Amino acid sequence: MTLSAPRPTSSVVARSSDVAEGGRYVVAVRDDLHIGLFRFRGRLYAYENTCPHQGGPVCQGRLVDGVRERLDAHRHSLGLAFDEDDPHIVCPWHGFEYRITTGEHPGAPRFRLRSFAVTEENGEISVAL
Amino acid sequence: MPEPLPSQEITTRTHTAEILANARRDTERYGLDEIFIVDVDSHHAELNSWRDIIGYVEDPVLRDTAEQMMVHRPQAGQLALSNYKAGLAFQDAGSRIPHQSGLAEPVPVDGNPRDVELVRRAMDAMSIDVQVVFPQPMLEIGLHPEPGIAVQLMKAYNRWFVEQILPGDPRIKTMLGLPFEDPAACVETIREFGDHPDVIGFLVTSQRHAGVHRNEYLRIYAELEERGLPLGFHAGPSWQDSMTATMNRFLSVHAMSFVTCNMTHLTNWIVNGLPERFPGLRTIWIESGLAWIPFMMQRLDHEYLMRQSEAPLLKQLPSDYMRQMYYTSQPMEITDLKLLEATFHAMDAENTLLYSSDWPHWDFDVPGRVMSIPFLDDTAKRNILGGNARKVFGL
Ligand code: FES
Numbered sequence: 001m002t003l004s005a006p007r008p009t010s011s012v013v014a015r016s017s018d019v020a021e022g023g024r025y026v027v028a029v030r031d032d033l034h035i036g037l038f039r040f041r042g043r044l045y046a047y048e049n050t051c052p053h054q055g056g057p058v059c060q061g062r063l064v065d066g067v068r069e070r071l072d073a074h075r076h077s078l079g080l081a082f083d084e085d086d087p088h089i090v091c092p093w094h095g096f097e098y099r100i101t102t103g104e105h106p107g108a109p110r111f112r113l114r115s116f117a118v119t120e121e122n123g124e125i126s127v128a129l
Numbered sequence: 130m131p132e133p134l135p136s137q138e139i140t141t142r143t144h145t146a147e148i149l150a151n152a153r154r155d156t157e158r159y160g161l162d163e164i165f166i167v168d169v170d171s172h173h174a175e176l177n178s179w180r181d182i183i184g185y186v187e188d189p190v191l192r193d194t195a196e197q198m199m200v201h202r203p204q205a206g207q208l209a210l211s212n213y214k215a216g217l218a219f220q221d222a223g224s225r226i227p228h229q230s231g232l233a234e235p236v237p238v239d240g241n242p243r244d245v246e247l248v249r250r251a252m253d254a255m256s257i258d259v260q261v262v263f264p265q266p267m268l269e270i271g272l273h274p275e276p277g278i279a280v281q282l283m284k285a286y287n288r289w290f291v292e293q294i295l296p297g298d299p300r301i302k303t304m305l306g307l308p309f310e311d312p313a314a315c316v317e318t319i320r321e322f323g324d325h326p327d328v329i330g331f332l333v334t335s336q337r338h339a340g341v342h343r344n345e346y347l348r349i350y351a352e353l354e355e356r357g358l359p360l361g362f363h364a365g366p367s368w369q370d371s372m373t374a375t376m377n378r379f380l381s382v383h384a385m386s387f388v389t390c391n392m393t394h395l396t397n398w399i400v401n402g403l404p405e406r407f408p409g410l411r412t413i414w415i416e417s418g419l420a421w422i423p424f425m426m427q428r429l430d431h432e433y434l435m436r437q438s439e440a441p442l443l444k445q446l447p448s449d450y451m452r453q454m455y456y457t458s459q460p461m462e463i464t465d466l467k468l469l470e471a472t473f474h475a476m477d478a479e480n481t482l483l484y485s486s487d488w489p490h491w492d493f494d495v496p497g498r499v500m501s502i503p504f505l506d507d508t509a510k511r512n513i514l515g516g517n518a519r520k521v522f523g524l
Binding site for chain 2: 012013014015018024025026027028029032034049050054055056057060061062063064090092093094095097
């Protein structure tokens with residue numbers, strides 16, 4: 001007999017109005033499962049509020065755009081700049097940053113947040129648990 | 130509909146228990162409440178109490194100078210006479226790591242200084258039974274331009290800490306910083322506080338330009354050896370060294386200078402045969418992580434074998450002496466488990482490593498960090514979390 005993996009169940013976790021454009025909303029889905037919802041350019045993302053580094057509350061950190069170093073044609077550094085196309089969530093415990101759009105650490109993608117499929121219908125947001 | 134978390138964003142005003150709520154999960158997962166955990170390196174923010182500490186400066190003229198500064202200069206209430214370096218303000222990575230910026234959470238007034246309650250909150254959140262608490266910018270006091278002021282401030286801070294913080298909770302301990310610019314004052318400090326039950330050792334604040342092997346310091350080591358009290362070396366950052374002055378990012382400064390100050394003192398300590406001259410004195414190397422240890426073992430052994438005539442007091446290899454010293458664990462560089470395992474083996478970590486959180490610094494380690502190391506057995510984990518500290522400090 002083969003056992004198939006249980007199908008994820010979809011749970012309503014927030015109202016659409018809870019997650020502003022460019023903002024975040026962190027909910028306790030269960031005692032042992034907190035999820036951060038993020039909306040960027042109209043799209044929703046859902047990640048577990050547990051950092052792959054040491055388990056910190058990553059979704060409750062600072063939302064800040066990723067930093068790039070600008071180089072000129074001669075590869076001289078022109079200094080640092082924020083990249084508005086690449087918002088990051090920063091884990092407040094030790095500063096690991098993750099791309100909101102992928103859940104990956106920008107410098108070491110093997111560190112990635114656990115993500116959940118997310119849907120939005122009739123003013124409600126659901127995640128697949 | 131599930132409830133939103135009370136703090137959507139953790140800031141400097143968030144309660145420590147909430148910042149560290151996820152550490153409680155480790156407590157359940159690993160049964161940490163059943164394990165004796167000693168945190169050998171943590172910090173409180175002495176600049177928040179700077180006015181009180183200045184009141185403890187013995188020299189009346191210097192104290193008056195500081196008090197006048199605090200009256201007439203807007204920022205001096207938290208800085209007067211200190212050598213707080215602007216570079217330290219980079220530690221929080223642009224406020225990405227708020228607990229490093231400051232713990233500004235509300236604390237009810239219950240007769241104890243605020244710092245006592247903050248330390249308790251951290252201990253409770255991380256299931257820590259005993260916490261060794263150190264200051265922060267005072268660890269840079271060895272770089273103060275005027276040795277006389279450095280001595281006065283260290284003495285004032287020590288007296289303030291012993292009178293105001295230590296009585297607040299029996300779980301709080303410390304290793305008091307020695308006013309190292311003045312060896313006689315160091316000995317006085319040891320004699321004055323060495324019998325205090327919560328002063329469990331003394332400290333050389335490592336960021337300084339002093340040869341710790343020089344003859345004038347030996348009376349300090351003899352005093353500690355006789356009393357059976359350990360000597361710690363606590364590392365710190367400096368952006369002003371000839372080496373770090375080349376650097377443009379705090380990452381670079383932190384990576385190098387927190388290690389090189391302890392590497393320097395350890396090299397002088399071993400090459401000059403201090404382990405042979407003070408065989409009963411236990412030394413602890415604090416807040417430099419672990420990755421430097423196998424490097425130093427190989428490097429010093431290699432050089433010693435070719436230049437024995439420059440270190441004639443040694444009867445063993447430098448690495449043998451290093452295995453008889455103690456090291457605090459934080460920040461444990463877990464990026465390559467094979468290298469970490471080799472490091473643990475090289476340093477005999479089961480018997481020499483002391484867990485430390487370094488809370489509330491930006492690169493702190495929770496106790497679960499030790500529990501999660503796959504190649505350690507249960508005895509090794511318990512030794513590192515508290516058993517070794519129990520032995521070193523006689524707890
Ligand atoms: S736990 Fe998130 S950065 Fe360390």
